[in-house]
Amino acid sequence: MPMTEAFLNVGLNHYLILSALLFTMGMIGVLMRKNVIVILMGIELMLNAVNLSFISFSSYSGNLNGQIMVFFVMTIAAAEAAVGLALAVAIYKRYKEINIRFFEQLRG
């Protein structure tokens, strides 16, 4: 059965497809949602999809560099989340809600 074959032998492609799906979901979250927290979650999802892709490449080629890069990406994702949440607090203090529909000062 060719169909079950594709599900039983999990290879590099499966991980890459999963990572692409996660990345797309994150991207949609950033582009479509109006809530600041959901946008932050979308960015985190995108970065973690990249981590998955790094790890799967590293694991299937036996080259350890990719796993080290994941540590860098995780560190930066944490810093980014901290900055993003700090901005969310600043926005909340001003507008009493965290939604980007108030952002209409700058246009033209």
Next chain:
Amino acid sequence: MSTQFEMLDLLLVSPAIALFLASLIPLAIKVLRGNTESNSVATIMYGLVGVVTAMVLTLANYGIDKVAFQGALRFDGLSFWMQMVVLVVAAVTLILSRDNPATNNRLFSEYVFLLLNSLVGMMIVAWSNDLMSLFIGIETMSLCLYILIALSSEPRKSKEAAFKYFVLGSFASAIMLYGISFIYGTVGSTYIQDITQVSIQLMNTNRLFLFGVVLTILGLCFKVSVFPFHSWTPDVYQGAPTPLTAFMSTGVKAVSLAFFLRFIAMEVIVSERAILLMNALEWLAAFTILAGNIAAIMQDNLKRMLAYSSVAHSGYVMMGILAAGVGGESILGASGVVFYIVAYTIMTLGAFGILVLFEKRAESSLEVSDLSGLGARNPWAAACITIFMLSLAGIPPTVGFFGKLFIFSAAVKQGFFWLAVWGVIGSVISVYYYLRPIVTMYMQNDEGASVLQTKGLTRLAISVLAISVIVFGFIAESIYSTVTSDLASLFF
């Protein structure tokens, strides 16, 4: 595998270390004084000491071509010029920040700390010879900037600008990182020298590698605000405090463009399979020039107009970058790009800097009509604005003219004749909106905004920039030949 590094590596990165140590001084003093802000002149002096030390250390390393940390960082002519550019930008930004009510508030020590650390990130981008170092450099630089913009005393626009910049900046970084992961997966390394060896062969055989290169270029296009990824630029540049606008539009753009040059100089886009990518980038450059210039015509707010003009200037530099990526006489394109970045930095820094002199409150914004009659009220400020605008428009003998001349002639010699034609058309359009403030200043006599006489240091810095726009125009030929000889090692 041993992970040792030598003393030389530390000496090479000493400018960044000096900047980081200097950035700690204002913060430490504030903590020791029990969280009270010290004199703002003293605070910027600590920052300036760090910048000048870094400049001396950079000059001491002039003329070398070395790699450090197993090839992750590269110290050559390109990184030397970019280091000098960002250090000058930082020195001027520190001076402007002290004289601006939006940035000089009760968090000024933290402001200087973040500004210098953003500068460290810029240096890393300028040095990076490895896609991972590039990512870390870009994030260090941007994370500091997001907070810097939000620290402004202005309550509404700056928060909006900071959040827009944060979302789009992180989005672009994630896309670029996704591209880097594919390049890593296909090449097995993220070092530029390893990618260069296999790029032409992989480009023709491996779709995944092509995909990775395209995504990385997309991310870089976001960072340097190339059409159609430029829409964040005017919003962020207008909402941010003016000194930071000057810092972003020159420093961030200069190092991002320099890495773009380094990436394209690997000749990843010359192979047959990449012909579509090459054509797409040519069209993006042409559209960037047109979109920036046409949108700038319709602006009344001076900061927003200059923001659109900086989009157009990215388009001119893109032309030079493409000319550096097709082989043959690539060095012409590369030195044109570096010269243009130097010229653009001086004039844009001046043009944004002079707006600081008009800002009495954190909420101030300046329209073109506010300048009317300035020629009679304040001849010095009017003369400076005239010099910067003429240089941005590319009128000889200013430095802006020679920047455009070198880029356009490199494009023609490398076979981008039609692109050079678009560039010239764009420049002609741009003359209209660059001349509008000049006409308003000298031909109309209404009451408008006036320059604050108290800001002595800023006036000095702007005078120096205005004079160097003229002087660099007269010595353009010798600067260009120095740049050309410094960049020779970029192509191998």
